[in-house]
Amino acid sequence: MRILLAEDDALLGDGLQSGLRQLGFQVDWVRTGDAAERELRSGAYGAAVLDLGLPNRDGLQVLGAVRSQGLDLPVLVLTARDAVPDRILGLDLGADDYVVQPVDLHELAARLRALVRRSHGQPQDVLKVQDIELDPAARSVRKAGKPLQLHTREFDLLHALMLNAGRVLSREQLEQHLYSWGREVESNAVEVHVHHLRRKLGSDVIHTVRGVGYTLLREAPA
Numbered sequence: 717m718r719i720l721l722a723e724d725d726a727l728l729g730d731g732l733q734s735g736l737r738q739l740g741f742q743v744d745w746v747r748t749g750d751a752a753e754r755e756l757r758s759g760a761y762g763a764a765v766l767d768l769g770l771p772n773r774d775g776l777q778v779l780g781a782v783r784s785q786g787l788d789l790p791v792l793v794l795t796a797r798d799a800v801p802d803r804i805l806g807l808d809l810g811a812d813d814y815v816v817q818p819v820d821l822h823e824l825a826a827r828l829r830a831l832v833r834r835s836h837g838q839p840q841d842v843l844k845v846q847d848i849e850l851d852p853a854a855r856s857v858r859k860a861g862k863p864l865q866l867h868t869r870e871f872d873l874l875h876a877l878m879l880n881a882g883r884v885l886s887r888e889q890l891e892q893h894l895y896s897w898g899r900e901v902e903s904n905a906v907e908v909h910v911h912h913l914r915r916k917l918g919s920d921v922i923h924t925v926r927g928v929g930y931t932l933l934r935e936a937p938a
Contacts, residue, residue, distance in 0.1 A: 717762045717828075717829075717852075717872065717875065717876075718741070718743075718761055718762055718893055718894070718896055719736070719741050719761055719762060720743075720744050720755050720756060720761045720763075720764040720765070721736070721744065721746070721764075721765045722749070722752035722765065722766045722767055722770060723765070723794070724748065724769065725767075729747065732765070735821040736821070736824070736828075740868075740872075741828070742872075742894065742895060743896055744761075744896050748771050749770040749771065749773025749777060752766060752770060752778050753773065753778045756782045756787060756789070757782065757787065759787075759789075762790075762832050762893065763789060763790040763828050763832050764789060764790070764792070765792050766778065766791055766793050766794065767795060768795040776806060776809055779793070780809045783809060790812045790828075790832055791812055791813075792814075792828060792831060793811040793814045794817060794819065796816070825853075826853065829841070829853060833852075833879075836880065838879065841853065843878045845932060845934060846932075846935065847860045847861075848878065850871075850874060857871065864917070867912070869905075870916070872893065873890060873894060873910070873913060874917075874932075876889075876890060876894075880931075880932075881932050882931065882932075882933060882934045883931060884931045885929050885930055885931065887930075890929070891906060894906075906930075910922055
C-alpha cells in the first residue's frame with residue numbers, strides 16, 4: 717500500500733517513513749504544504765498522513781483545498797495540537813482520523829489499514845474474495861484454507877486487486893500501488909508479478925482485460 721507522509725520534522729518524518737516501510741507500506745515523504753497538496757492531487761496514493769504544522773501551507777489549508785476538489789482518499793491527521801477545537805476543525809474539513817503525537821507506530825499502521833479498508837467498502841480486517849483470505853496486518857494469505865508464501869510485491873499486488881475486487885486496474889495504477897519514489901520499475905514488472913501470482917493462486921483467479929489492465933472477480937468463474 718502506497719501512502720503519502722507530509723511531515724516537516726526531519727527526525728519524526730524519517731522515523732515514520734522507516735517504521736511504516738518495515739510494516740509493509742510504500743511511503744513517499746514530503747515536508748511542505750505545497751508539496752503535500754501537489755502530491756495528493758496526483759491520485760497516486762491509497763492514504764495520507766498529514767501533519768498540521770507544515771511550512772508554506774498549513775495542513776488544514778491543504779486538507780480543505782483537496783477536499784474541495786473532490787479528492788476522497790483517506791487522510792489521517794497527525795499533529796501535536798491536542799485542543800478539542802483543532803480536532804473538530806480537522807474532522808469538519810474532511811479528515812478521516814485524527815492522532816495526537818506521540819503516536820505508537822503500530823497503532824498508526826493499524827489506523828491506516830482500517831481507513832483504507834473502509835474506503836473500499838471492506839468492513840472486516842481480513843479481506844476475503846472467492847476462496848482467498850488476505851490479512852494485511854499479518855501480511856499473510858490463505859487459498860482454500862491453506863497458507864501461501866508470497867513475495868513482498870506479490871502480496872502488495874494481490875492486496876490491491878482484492879481491495880478493488882471486480883474493478884479493472886491498469887498497469888499504471890498497480891505500479892503506483894507497488895512502488896514509492898526512487899524505486900526502479902521495470903517495464904514488465906506488473907506482468908511478471910501477475911504471472912507468479914497465477915502460478916500460486918490458479919490461472920483463472922486474475923483476469924486480463926486486454927488493453928486495460930487486470931481484475932480479480934468477486935465470484936469464482938463457473
